[in-house]
Amino acid sequence: MAAPVLAVSQLHKRYGGQEALAGVDLEVEAGQLVGLLGPNGAGKSTLTKIACGLVRPSAGSVEVLGRRAGSPQARAALGYLAELFRFPGWLTAAELLRFHQRLVGSDGGEAERRQLLELVELGAAAGKRIEAMSKGMQQRLGIAQALVGSPRLLLLDEPTSALDPVGRRIVRELLEELRRRGVSVLLNSHLLSEVELICDHVAIIARGRLVKAGTPQELAGPAAVVVETGSGVRSFEGAGREEAPAIVAELVAAGESVYRVEVRHSSLEDVYLEAVGGQTG
Amino acid sequence: MNAEALRSAATVVALSVQEGIRRRVFLAVLVLTLAFLALYALGAHFAFRDVDEFAAGEPAILDPHAFTGATIFGLAMFATLFLGAVLAVFLTLGVVRGDAESGLLQPIVVRPIGRTTMLLARFAGAALLSAAYVVAVYLAAWAITEATGHWSPDHLLGPALGLALAVAIIAALSLLASTVLSVTAQGIVVFMVFGAGLTAGLLAQIGNAINSDSLHTIGRAASWALPFEGLYAAGLHALISGTSGLTGVVLQLGPFGGSEAAGPELIAWAFLYLAGVLALAAFIFSRRDL
Numbered sequence: 001m002a003a004p005v006l007a008v009s010q011l012h013k014r015y016g017g018q019e020a021l022a023g024v025d026l027e028v029e030a031g032q033l034v035g036l037l038g039p040n041g042a043g044k045s046t047l048t049k050i051a052c053g054l055v056r057p058s059a060g061s062v063e064v065l066g067r068r069a070g071s072p073q074a075r076a077a078l079g080y081l082a083e084l085f086r087f088p089g090w091l092t093a094a095e096l097l098r099f100h101q102r103l104v105g106s107d108g109g110e111a112e113r114r115q116l117l118e119l120v121e122l123g124a125a126a127g128k129r130i131e132a133m134s135k136g137m138q139q140r141l142g143i144a145q146a147l148v149g150s151p152r153l154l155l156l157d158e159p160t161s162a163l164d165p166v167g168r169r170i171v172r173e174l175l176e177e178l179r180r181r182g183v184s185v186l187l188n189s190h191l192l193s194e195v196e197l198i199c200d201h202v203a204i205i206a207r208g209r210l211v212k213a214g215t216p217q218e219l220a221g222p223a224a225v226v227v228e229t230g231s232g233v234r235s236f237e238g239a240g241r242e243e244a245p246a247i248v249a250e251l252v253a254a255g256e257s258v259y260r261v262e263v264r265h266s267s268l269e270d271v272y273l274e275a276v277g278g279q280t281g
Numbered sequence: 282m283n284a285e286a287l288r289s290a291a292t293v294v295a296l297s298v299q300e301g302i303r304r305r306v307f308l309a310v311l312v313l314t315l316a317f318l319a320l321y322a323l324g325a326h327f328a329f330r331d332v333d334e335f336a337a338g339e340p341a342i343l344d345p346h347a348f349t350g351a352t353i354f355g356l357a358m359f360a361t362l363f364l365g366a367v368l369a370v371f372l373t374l375g376v377v378r379g380d381a382e383s384g385l386l387q388p389i390v391v392r393p394i395g396r397t398t399m400l401l402a403r404f405a406g407a408a409l410l411s412a413a414y415v416v417a418v419y420l421a422a423w424a425i426t427e428a429t430g431h432w433s434p435d436h437l438l439g440p441a442l443g444l445a446l447a448v449a450i451i452a453a454l455s456l457l458a459s460t461v462l463s464v465t466a467q468g469i470v471v472f473m474v475f476g477a478g479l480t481a482g483l484l485a486q487i488g489n490a491i492n493s494d495s496l497h498t499i500g501r502a503a504s505w506a507l508p509f510e511g512l513y514a515a516g517l518h519a520l521i522s523g524t525s526g527l528t529g530v531v532l533q534l535g536p537f538g539g540s541e542a543a544g545p546e547l548i549a550w551a552f553l554y555l556a557g558v559l560a561l562a563a564f565i566f567s568r569r570d571l
Binding site for chain 1: 285287288289292293296300303383384385386388389390391392394395568570571
């Protein structure tokens with residue numbers, strides 16, 4: 001079995017007396033799109049920053065393709081877009097990408113720059129100065145910048161925070177395209193619906209700990225089968241679609257008249273709220 | 282450093298130079314420089330003319346021409362160092378902490394270039410621009426002095442290179458300050474350090490004049506602790522090192538800090554100092570969470 005693209009093991013980080021991460025384990029496989037959820041201050045950005053070498057862990061380890069996070073080899077394998085970022089405003093979009101091509105040693109040249117700008121629908125803005133771009137355009141340019149040199153792992157910290165619905169759709173489609181190309185993505189987001197739509201795997205962090213992880217389907221599992229009978233509405237908690245016929249058969253056998261059956265699922269939002277205990281940053 | 286790291290470093294140096302030239306402060310310094318050179322040309326013209334008229338037919342105790350030339354050119358050196366220091370500080374303002382807080386640093390640092398190379402490249406960009414600037418202004422001031430008064434210093438290139446090294450040291454100190462201080466605090470602290478260096482030079486000069494060994498030693502020790510002042514004093518000295526007699530003695534006092542002969546040990550110390558400051562800055566930067 002191939003080594004995970006990102007392997008986080010017993011990761012701890014303390015800022016003075018404050019524990020930002022308290023033993024997090026997480027893996028991102030090749031081509032997997034993992035959504036990292038959690039309230040503000042839960043430790044999501046800290047985890048991402050440790051993975052790209054911006055922050056040093058207090059204990060535990062993070063490896064990118066088997067290399068220590070922060071090492072030149074690990075940094076060469078990843079692309080990163082910070083939640084708070086700024087590019088020199090006097091550069092044009094194409095100049096920024098050329099600058100990053102030189103930094104990563106990419107020989108993609110003009111073709112790579114054009115392809116990346118088209119990927120984020122900024123093909124017409126190649127010659128536009130960054131200071132003249134809207135925040136949304138800058139955010140999409142930031143994603144293009146992170147993709148320079150075809151990284152194997154993409155770390156995105158709130159990449160859609162400044163985007164309008166159209167911009168979000170562009171990013172969603174882009175992430176799906178990246179998955180098809182086998183790029184692994186760790187996506188920090190507050191937008192549960194977005195994560196639920198596109199991520200293969202979701203990890204929820206609260207107070208520096210991983211409190212829930214799994215596929216969106218696993219997490220938003222069946223909550224109950226609700227049956228309306230002659231003697232009232234009865235709810236079978238924890239039962240799913242597969243159990244519904246047996247429940248109905250049992251009720252009918254017991255002499256109940258069944259008028260309506262509903263299989264209720266808990267949404268990712270329900271799971272998230274339950275996992276973080278209503279905590280907000 | 283391998284070829285890839287060198288290429289990345291050259292990319293960051295080029296970006297730093299481009300960014301420096303585009304900054305408004307660069308334009309402001311250029312305008313100030315042009316104003317200074319114009320005023321300097323005017324002042325030099327009248328100074329030489331008046332001193333020639335004043336000294337005509339009088340018995341010469343001092344060489345009035347050499348005295349005027351060395352004094353005003355020494356003044357030009359001080360102005361050049363000051364403007365070069367302003368440029369060096371502004372080009373390195375917020376390079377680490379400021380850029381990290383604004384989010385400008387992170388997209389670069391996560392690239393394979395590495396923090397130390399990135400920091401050294403930023404230093405190289407700022408130092409190159411500042412050094413080129415002081416050498417150009419110094420040579421322009423010399424050309425004006427030569428054209429208006431037909432006076433040239435005893436050594437021309439040595440002081441220019443000393444000034445270049447002095448502003449490189451100021452850029453390095455400013456970079457070091459940027460690893461721990463906010464932008465405003467960095468600017469204030471570096472200009473205070475610059476002022477302290479020049480004050481140390483003045484103390485040594487006063488100690489010399491009043492024959493106080495202690496004051497002279499304290500002043501000199503302080504100026505070695507901040508060697509940009511030692512380089513400046515050595516440059517002033519080199520301007521008139523071949524001038525003898527009373528003119529030479531009087532010129533030793535120099536404007537804005539006394540001139541002081543320095544051997545190769547000062548140059549060696551200045552390079553060591555520069556390397557030490559950069560190493561400390563790189564160490565602090567490498568341990569900083571961004």
